[in-house]
Amino acid sequence: MATSTIVARPLPVLPEGWSAEKDFKPIGSITASTQRTIEPVGPHFLAHARRARHKRTFSEDDRIQAQESAKKIEKDDESDVSEPEDPLMLQREAKDWKSQDHYQVLGLSKYRWKATEEQIKRAHRKKVLKHHPDKKAAQGSTEDDNFFKCIQKATEVLLDPVKRRQFDSVDEKADVDPPTKKELAKGNYYKLWGRVFKSEARFSKQQPVPTFGDENSTKEEVENFYNFWYNFDSWRSFEYLDEDVPDDNENRDQKRHMERKNANARKKKKAEDNARLRKLLDECSAGDERIKKFRQEANAAKNKKRLDKEAAEKKAKEDARLKKEAEEKAAKEAEEKAKAEREANKKAKEAAKNAVKKNKRVLRGSVKDANYFAGSGDASPAQIDAVLNDVELVQGKIDPDEIAALAGKLNGLKVADEIKGVWSEEVKRLVAAGKLKDGDVKSLV
Amino acid sequence: MTEKGAGQLGVSPSDRCAIGISFGNSYSSIACTIDDSPVVIANEDGDRQIPTILSYVDGEEYTGNQAKAMLIRNPKNTVISFKDFLGQEFKSIDPTHCHAAAHPQDANGTVSFTIQDKVEGEPPSTLSVKEISTRYLRRLLQSASDYLGKKVTSAVITVPTNFTESQREALIRAANDAELEVLQLINEPIASVLAYDARPEAKLEDKIIVVADLGGTRSDVAVVASRGGLYTILATAHDYEFAGVHLDTVLMDHFAKEFMKKNPNVDPRGNARSLAKLKAESEAAKKALSIGTNASFSVESLADGIDFQTTINRLRYETIARKVFEGFNRLVEGVIKKAGLDVLDIDEVILSGGTSHTPRIANNFRAIFPETTSIQAPATSATAINPSELQARGAALQASLIQEYESDDIEQSTHPAVTTVKHITNAIGVISLSGDGEEIFTPIIAPETAVPARRTVHIAAPENGGDVLVKITEGGTHIKVTKPEPKPKENGEKEGEDEDEDDSDFDSEEEEEEHREKIWKIGTTLAEAAVRDVKKGGKVEVTINVAGDLAVTITTRAVGGKGGVRGTLPAP
Numbered sequence A: 001m002a003t004s005t006i007v008a009r010p011l012p013v014l015p016e017g018w019s020a021e022k023d024f025k026p027i028g029s030i031t032a033s034t035q036r037t038i039e040p041v042g043p044h045f046l047a048h049a050r051r052a053r054h055k056r057t058f059s060e061d062d063r064i065q066a067q068e069s070a071k072k073i074e075k076d077d078e079s080d081v082s083e084p085e086d087p088l089m090l091q092r093e094a095k096d097w098k099s100q101d102h103y104q105v106l107g108l109s110k111y112r113w114k115a116t117e118e119q120i121k122r123a124h125r126k127k128v129l130k131h132h133p134d135k136k137a138a139q140g141s142t143e144d145d146n147f148f149k150c151i152q153k154a155t156e157v158l159l160d161p162v163k164r165r166q167f168d169s170v171d172e173k174a175d176v177d178p179p180t181k182k183e184l185a186k187g188n189y190y191k192l193w194g195r196v197f198k199s200e201a202r203f204s205k206q207q208p209v210p211t212f213g214d215e216n217s218t219k220e221e222v223e224n225f226y227n228f229w230y231n232f233d234s235w236r237s238f239e240y241l242d243e244d245v246p247d248d249n250e251n252r253d254q255k256r257h258m259e260r261k262n263a264n265a266r267k268k269k270k271a272e273d274n275a276r277l278r279k280l281l282d283e284c285s286a287g288d289e290r291i292k293k294f295r296q297e298a299n300a301a302k303n304k305k306r307l308d309k310e311a312a313e314k315k316a317k318e319d320a321r322l323k324k325e326a327e328e329k330a331a332k333e334a335e336e337k338a339k340a341e342r343e344a345n346k347k348a349k350e351a352a353k354n355a356v357k358k359n360k361r362v363l364r365g366s367v368k369d370a371n372y373f374a375g376s377g378d379a380s381p382a383q384i385d386a387v388l389n390d391v392e393l394v395q396g397k398i399d400p401d402e403i404a405a406l407a408g409k410l411n412g413l414k415v416a417d418e419i420k421g422v423w424s425e426e427v428k429r430l431v432a433a434g435k436l437k438d439g440d441v442k443s444l445v
Numbered sequence B: 001m002t003e004k005g006a007g008q009l010g011v012s013p014s015d016r017c018a019i020g021i022s023f024g025n026s027y028s029s030i031a032c033t034i035d036d037s038p039v040v041i042a043n044e045d046g047d048r049q050i051p052t053i054l055s056y057v058d059g060e061e062y063t064g065n066q067a068k069a070m071l072i073r074n075p076k077n078t079v080i081s082f083k084d085f086l087g088q089e090f091k092s093i094d095p096t097h098c099h100a101a102a103h104p105q106d107a108n109g110t111v112s113f114t115i116q117d118k119v120e121g122e123p124p125s126t127l128s129v130k131e132i133s134t135r136y137l138r139r140l141l142q143s144a145s146d147y148l149g150k151k152v153t154s155a156v157i158t159v160p161t162n163f164t165e166s167q168r169e170a171l172i173r174a175a176n177d178a179e180l181e182v183l184q185l186i187n188e189p190i191a192s193v194l195a196y197d198a199r200p201e202a203k204l205e206d207k208i209i210v211v212a213d214l215g216g217t218r219s220d221v222a223v224v225a226s227r228g229g230l231y232t233i234l235a236t237a238h239d240y241e242f243a244g245v246h247l248d249t250v251l252m253d254h255f256a257k258e259f260m261k262k263n264p265n266v267d268p269r270g271n272a273r274s275l276a277k278l279k280a281e282s283e284a285a286k287k288a289l290s291i292g293t294n295a296s297f298s299v300e301s302l303a304d305g306i307d308f309q310t311t312i313n314r315l316r317y318e319t320i321a322r323k324v325f326e327g328f329n330r331l332v333e334g335v336i337k338k339a340g341l342d343v344l345d346i347d348e349v350i351l352s353g354g355t356s357h358t359p360r361i362a363n364n365f366r367a368i369f370p371e372t373t374s375i376q377a378p379a380t381s382a383t384a385i386n387p388s389e390l391q392a393r394g395a396a397l398q399a400s401l402i403q404e405y406e407s408d409d410i411e412q413s414t415h416p417a418v419t420t421v422k423h424i425t426n427a428i429g430v431i432s433l434s435g436d437g438e439e440i441f442t443p444i445i446a447p448e449t450a451v452p453a454r455r456t457v458h459i460a461a462p463e464n465g466g467d468v469l470v471k472i473t474e475g476g477t478h479i480k481v482t483k484p485e486p487k488p489k490e491n492g493e494k495e496g497e498d499e500d501e502d503d504s505d506f507d508s509e510e511e512e513e514e515h516r517e518k519i520w521k522i523g524t525t526l527a528e529a530a531v532r533d534v535k536k537g538g539k540v541e542v543t544i545n546v547a548g549d550l551a552v553t554i555t556t557r558a559v560g561g562k563g564g565v566r567g568t569l570p571a572p
């Protein structure tokens, strides 16, 4: 084309670091093509033909090949094999059209509700070509056009989407019966029931319909399937089976009566159909190993959970018990220990006390032994008092260890001076330590 | 297409006077070109749609509307609806539409009619459908020659896309017997496309066209890819259940019932003559309802000598004919599906054939297709061409294009070796950026383009110019369906940020219609190229050339700049 289109959306900026030889990077090639026939019409085709013919000469071979490789747009009608015509069907009365099998009349028995509009039209045309009464008459056979009328009626019904649904609703030949126990016994559960639901699916307002699946279907798929089918929204209706309503104006009451009767009958059949489907589902699901499997799995899972929970509870209880026991034990032990300690302490204290007493006795004994530092004569009571007071004072300033140490030093000493020496040393120490003041205890120095 | 090419009668190009003929079962038309623009020729009765009928009374031959009038008084010697029988065996024809006229018969397998075509007393003749056709074509030629003032020697004739080899051959022989050289038989939908494309104001664009040819006894629909002026038929459908006569029948039943309300025991459908009158007037009323909103129906002595007069309005007509109209809708939708396309892929719908005058049909199509699809019919487009004339116009245009060619040349050019070529499956295009920087596929060569093919685009460079990446990829489309947002329960918080559309939620339509749009998907990358130093605000030119063997040559440069990048990809 000479002209070029303008595109307003901008091109991207060249990415950093992009490079290629001569700035061109070949990456792929065109994926697929179809051989088709261009129409040899119009000025642009003439240009094409000129170009094409100048470039090459065509051998007959090329031509045939080209012709054969082109995608066929016109399908020849012959491709459909025809269904044999039942002689009984050919004798049908056109007025009994309500009871005729429209699909069979058109030779579409194996397609039924699956037949496309185009198939119906093609089938009709084929039948017309064969059974048109004018043709029969031209060929000198009878003028009976009954079957031709059957064909016309069948086509009228099947090409009218509303009427076709009404007929499909009651086309029992399209039904797939639920499998018998015997059939199921041979296995093939999923295939057999799958067929049933595939056929029932034709009534679904909602398309596509989930399929039955097989033993490998997941739990979700199976649940989805049953959910869908237990809530099936069907367009199936039963007006096709209505009894004829009188068409004249005279019998108005009877007409109304018939209409009511028909309406009730439709409702009843619809309810029956719903019940039928539910029963079908109940039956199917009852034998559905997948459901059992999932239930067992679910049960096992649930049981496991329960056991786990119980075990956990038991363990927790046990743990608690053990913990409590341990705590109690620890507490008891601690108490006993404390008690023992307390007792030991008490003993020690008592022992210390006794020791202190004993030591104090030693201290007091030592000054007595030293005759209260009165020399060889009797010590005056004042002297005794003063010495004992001072001993008391020193005792009060020092702790039991020091008392013991002091007692140790005094123990065994009999000589008054030696005793006094120990005392005065002790007093000096205490004065040095600041516990006593110089001159506080005169009698012992 | 191995039927004998032109040159059957040894006419040399310089002696040719060529016309276009649309030869239908119900009506035919003839057209010539004057200064390259097509003109449909009126016959001596002033008709441009000439009923395809021959009738014999007292040895006189009548054709067109005069012959059609004979259906009431002389049906046995009136031949109608015969064209499709050409080249067919008796066992494979549908005689339905001949019921109220001469009946086709089996003469050694070929279809024939026995009629009294000579004066009373002579024995009747048995004429094959080819002979009938020859006689009828002769009358068309006569009309054309009278109009042009010179003898017409040659013609391009339109045929349905499913016309078989033997039908084509029989048609050419019938024409030859009428001393008419057939330059070429062309497919009816393509003739209609050409009639539109040849208008001076037409632009050469790649587009997908649906041609709905709604005739008298059949409806034919084709999906056509138009690529650089080359046409490829992608799918076709043929329908004999929904066509003009079925609309006639709806009206006949309606008027018959109206008549019987007043005359309870007289059914005008009960005898042949009343039926013929009923049919003729019903067709007239139907045509009137295409123009006006009311039509009158008036027949003298419709049945039992009773005159009948009534009217019908368009609304009533559209109600009683709804089923047929819906049949047309399904037919068109079906063939689009058959082509593997969606209504969103269709750029144009051309309505052709007499029945396409019906406003309701065009309006229904208007409703099926998106607004961007142009619906070429009188009711939906002021610039539409008369649907009854499209095929004859297209045929005349083609005739004027090829009449100076030697017959050999025509034959060679139309051979499969020339017409059968590869068509690319995926679009080829370039990656550009949307407003928010997202990579978007921009097609340069459309899918179903015949190769060799070449296309060029000019694309904006980034805002500031500089070095630019030209990334060539394949692309495909998918249909994105956006379900209407369920009415927000509460005026809740933000609904997530991933809504990439500004939904124009004007709350106007109560009906929750889903929104469908065609989205390009980026396919496999074919090549990358760099265009350097593009000026600020500049443009980049990208040319893609696909050779007959699917090798690709890509050239790109800054518009107005020097040099450029060129590279090739090997054939797959």
Ligand SMILES: Nc1ncnc2c1ncn2[C@@H]1O[C@H](COP(=O)(O)OP(=O)(O)OP(=O)(O)O)[C@@H](O)[C@H]1O
Pocket: B023, B024, B025, B026, B027, B028, B049, B214, B215, B216, B217, B218, B219, B243, B244, B245, B283, B286, B287, B288, B290, B352, B353, B354, B355, B356, B357, B358, B388
């Ligand atoms: N203005 C109109 N409004 C409605 N229908 C019309 C109009 N003009 C013609 N027709 C109808 O169009 C039909 C004829 O269409 P056309 O001229 O395309 O015939 P054809 O190509 O011979 O058709 P076929 O080969 O399918 O019989 C007839 O049924 C005729 O009644």
